[in-house]
Amino acid sequence: MSFKKDFFWGAATAAYQIEGAYNEDGKGLNIWDEFCTAKGKIERFENGNAACDHYHRYKEDVKLMAEMGLKAYRFSISWARILPEGSGRINSKGIEFYNNLIDELLKYNITPFVTLYHWDLPYVLHQKGGWLNPESTKWFEEYTTVVAKNFGDRVKNFITFNEPSVFMMLGYGDGTHAPGLTMNTKDILQVGHNIHMAHGKAVRVLREYVKDCKVGITVATQPKIPLTKDDEEMAYDAYFYSGLGGFAWAQSYWLDPIVFGHYPEQLLKEAGDLFPAFSAGDMELINEKIDFIGLNIYEAQYCGKGDCNLKQGYPHTELGWGTYDKALKWGVLHNWKRYNLPIIITENGISTHDWVHLDGKVHDSNRIDFLHRYLKGLKESTEMGCQVDGYFHWSLMDNFEWAKGYNPRFGLIYINYQTMERTMKDSAFWYKEVIQSNGENL
Numbered sequence: 001m002s003f004k005k006d007f008f009w010g011a012a013t014a015a016y017q018i019e020g021a022y023n024e025d026g027k028g029l030n031i032w033d034e035f036c037t038a039k040g041k042i043e044r045f046e047n048g049n050a051a052c053d054h055y056h057r058y059k060e061d062v063k064l065m066a067e068m069g070l071k072a073y074r075f076s077i078s079w080a081r082i083l084p085e086g087s088g089r090i091n092s093k094g095i096e097f098y099n100n101l102i103d104e105l106l107k108y109n110i111t112p113f114v115t116l117y118h119w120d121l122p123y124v125l126h127q128k129g130g131w132l133n134p135e136s137t138k139w140f141e142e143y144t145t146v147v148a149k150n151f152g153d154r155v156k157n158f159i160t161f162n163e164p165s166v167f168m169m170l171g172y173g174d175g176t177h178a179p180g181l182t183m184n185t186k187d188i189l190q191v192g193h194n195i196h197m198a199h200g201k202a203v204r205v206l207r208e209y210v211k212d213c214k215v216g217i218t219v220a221t222q223p224k225i226p227l228t229k230d231d232e233e234m235a236y237d238a239y240f241y242s243g244l245g246g247f248a249w250a251q252s253y254w255l256d257p258i259v260f261g262h263y264p265e266q267l268l269k270e271a272g273d274l275f276p277a278f279s280a281g282d283m284e285l286i287n288e289k290i291d292f293i294g295l296n297i298y299e300a301q302y303c304g305k306g307d308c309n310l311k312q313g314y315p316h317t318e319l320g321w322g323t324y325d326k327a328l329k330w331g332v333l334h335n336w337k338r339y340n341l342p343i344i345i346t347e348n349g350i351s352t353h354d355w356v357h358l359d360g361k362v363h364d365s366n367r368i369d370f371l372h373r374y375l376k377g378l379k380e381s382t383e384m385g386c387q388v389d390g391y392f393h394w395s396l397m398d399n400f401e402w403a404k405g406y407n408p409r410f411g412l413i414y415i416n417y418q419t420m421e422r423t424m425k426d427s428a429f430w431y432k433e434v435i436q437s438n439g440e441n442l
Ligand code: BGC
Pocket: 014, 017, 162, 163, 166, 220, 296, 347, 394, 401, 402, 410
């Protein structure tokens, strides 16, 4: 089998990266609003105050999605836009914005996929300890309830967290992302456990209020690609290994507790007293059934000759990231083998040196070639019998690339940040053809 008939061909974004309107219509501040004001944290002192002005231009953006033939759109909700104080008072203007966006999507038959948390914690909750505070699981439960009750009649697909490893390690580990903290391992393990618990609570809330929903979590992952058939087992074992060193980046640290109900044994052994106390009830909560695994895949690693960190001078992107044709294929194969759950590629993409050419178009041939290669790999995994339900390109449009500001351009749509004019890049037209043929032309 190739791509399923109802495959979700989509594109993804996140609230802070595109919405702008950071202090309009009653929105509260979040940790990124605050972090961007700190000197030296963001390149060229840029911030998401205006971003792509999607808050005011969502209709135009949805129209472009429709023109591209997108079947699905993944976006995140800004927690502080709907609950300015993080909990308690609901901001009706914020609810109205997402209602309008969802209705607009449905008008064009574009299926909404909502990410609950794409890194923008309300600032007041950060002041109460943020994700280190075990109360955070309750705050997240309340926020999820508001989302479920207000949008669950029309939104059926939910992702609890986007890339917990990244916001945990960059936000609380090395401090390069909001909220800019550098914690010790014990505290980071506590943050990780709280995120796991918050995920479980959110799944329960969604099941209660949105009966026919599909829920998953999105992890950032660099699949290990075996160089030869003989390297497959080593690649698999290395990919799922989790001791204390680098645990946060291990696939099994996030997914084993969720799918199997236990943390990796080796990690528990090595962490000893550093690991937070947890009960059987905690593990039951974390182990709530999910419907799919979301994978964000950009880079990968080759495994061969007993080594999984081969540096071979492979081609790289504008950000200096390596490109790996078989990254999606092996991401799917490994995860399908271990967890046997449907997989959705919730992000994959490339930043390239794009600009509007003299002819008024954006000729991003590198993105087309990158996409072609990665999607061919994805197709192979479906032909090998893995269940893949969707692919979301990162990103729908150029946007605020966190600490790197606006220079990296990941979009299928080019944004002129001075005029906010949108231009569909060549890749957007190419992707449209892929969608129209359901991937048969790859
Ligand atoms: C994140 C996005 C980010 C993208 C490119 C992922 O880590 O989910 O927010 O823009 O990768 O770096």
